[in-house]
Amino acid sequence: MRLPKKERQRLIKKAFSDDPFITDEEMAKRCGVSIQTIRLDRMELGIPELRERIKHMAENNFDRVRSLALEEVIGEVIDIQLDHSGISIFEIKKEHVFARNRIARGHYLFAQANSLAVAIVDAEVALTASAGIRFVRPVRLGEKCIAYAQVFNKQSSRLQINVQTKVNGEIVFQGVFDVYRAEEDGWVK
Amino acid sequence: MRLPKKERQRLIKKAFSDDPFITDEEMAKRCGVSIQTIRLDRMELGIPELRERIKHMAENNFDRVRSLALEEVIGEVIDIQLDHSGISIFEIKKEHVFARNRIARGHYLFAQANSLAVAIVDAEVALTASAGIRFVRPVRLGEKCIAYAQVFNKQSSRLQINVQTKVNGEIVFQGVFDVYRAEEDGWVK
DNA sequence: CCATATATTAATACCAAGTCCTAAAACAGT
DNA sequence: ACTGTTTTAGGACTTGGTATTAATATATGG
Incomplete structure (x- = not known):
């Protein structure tokens, strides 16, 4: 031995x-x-x-x-009214958090909101032009984030969309996205 | 048969x-x-x-x-001056683009910038509080994004960081991140 | 020092999901 | 009816095991 x-x-x-x-x-x-x-x-x-x-x-x-x-979209889109509103759910898993403290990396919350905003737009292709966002409170491993998006300003090729993400009814993220419809293969319309 | x-x-x-x-x-x-x-x-x-x-x-x-x-960080951080500035590189691969038109999903550019901003902060844990961003022009499959971050406002626990991402010297993304140092296990400091 | 544990090795039969090879059917085209 | 392709069938062998039983070392307590 x-x-x-x-x-x-x-x-x-x-x-x-x-x-x-x-x-x-x-x-x-x-x-x-x-x-x-x-x-x-x-x-x-x-x-x-x-x-x-x-x-x-x-x-x-x-x-x-x-x-x-x-994952064309981060988070599961559960309801969409094109050019109007939408809801998506996203659960925070291990791969989304800092190992350190199990708080979700901001870009996943952003990705959920961004994906939803883009999905709402009724166009072949939609791209985000700009966004202003706030991480209201940290989100933890295991929490279910529900994002609610609402179009509040609609022009021919440009939409402004407000997205609020909640965990148990509590707001954790809020953002305004400026999204535009784009041509098949390229640049702005 | x-x-x-x-x-x-x-x-x-x-x-x-x-x-x-x-x-x-x-x-x-x-x-x-x-x-x-x-x-x-x-x-x-x-x-x-x-x-x-x-x-x-x-x-x-x-x-x-x-x-x-x-991949604690999206994109490869190639230079960091804590609480001051940093640079990261991120190449757009298949998994980062819309299948449709091979344009990068916005949240990857956001993720690169956000990761870099958070990495710059000299703290056990840093979290993003808010951000304002602009996608200046679409980024395509295969393009190498170089993000430059610069702290421009520094308070004890709160930093404002400007991030510019370029492809071949051309600005494609620009954002301002408001990041704070957080306690080991949680909420704001 | 001997008995009883505990740990290790050995030996055998068997399994799944194959490979490799040979050979017999089945069928199609002309 | 003959040839060529396609499909089956069968047996021997392979890997990396499981499961079981039994023998042998090594250690430990009394």
């Missing part, structure tokens, strides 16, 4: 967690111990076999990639 | 590409054809076996997750 069981298991746990692609055989060599010992350790530590580990990774990221690819 | 070979292979290709977790057996059932036929098709189409598909997915995303986790 080179190193005590506990020590070895700590090592194994770490090794598998920062490289899940190691086979038991390889791990056995690394620890200078038989394959069976590694298997036993995995059992005790509740670490699944190679294929399962890989599969889980792939599955997790598959969803991630999916939702990212689908 | 239910459907012609070509047709079936088209189907198989699509099926595997939008759900890589299907076994040959399952696919065989779906196509009403034997397992061997599916294997032959896979050979011809150059589609690897289930485990390899899954492994590749996991491997690809392994790196991606890593770099994403590191």
Whole structure:
């Protein structure tokens, strides 16, 4: 027994967690111990076999990639009256917060509001020209943000949209977006 | 022969590409054809076996997750003078543009500027209170955005930062961010 | 020092989801 | 009817395991 069981298991746990692609055989060599010992350790530590580990990774990221690819809009738009108003919901997940204090990064709230504002505009393509925004209070991990957008000034190709985002009825973000309809492939109309 | 070979292979290709977790057996059932036929098709189409598909997915995303986790900041900060100024670079990739016209979504430009503004502040945690921004001209797929941030008003816990983003020297985005230093776990200082 | 744990290794049977190879059917076109 | 493509079928072998049983080390308490 080179190193005590506990020590070895700590090592194994770490090794598998920062490289899940190691086979038991390889791990056995690394620890200078038989394959069976590694298997036993995995059992005790509740670490699944190679294929399962890989599969889980792939599955997790598959969803991630999916939702990212689908994410033409950040937040789920649940209601739209074109050129008039709209509502979207966005839940703050781990990937949206500062690891430090679990407060949402501002740009996600902005992205939700911006996406909604752009979605409301009845045009092939809409772009934001400018915006004024306020982060009223920090939003925390797990909170559900509901953004309400309302057009309050409508010209032929330019819309002004007010967006308020609330968590449990409490305003957390407020912004005014100046959005314009754009041509198929380019610049201002 | 239910459907012609070509047709079936088209189907198989699509099926595997939008759900890589299907076994040959399952696919065989779906196509009403034997397992061997599916294997032959896979050979011809150059589609690897289930485990390899899954492994590749996991491997690809392994790196991606890593770099994403590191992405505390959107865009690469290349220079920082705390409480004074900073520069970051951000290249517009496929995932940042509207599929339609390859113009960058506004919130990525915002995110770059916001991240930079927050990074400049010399504090455990900094949060954005408000911002006024202008998207001066649309930014296209492949363009390199260089954001220059400059603090122009500094109070004890509140900083005003001007951010200008340029592509080839041309201004594409401009914003003023009002950022404050926050306590470890929470609300305003 | 011996008995009893605990830890480690070995050995075997079995599984999933394949590969690789050979060979027999099925069917189509001419 | 003959040839060529397509489809099936079957068996041997591979990886990276699980599950189980049994033997052997090593340690620990009395």
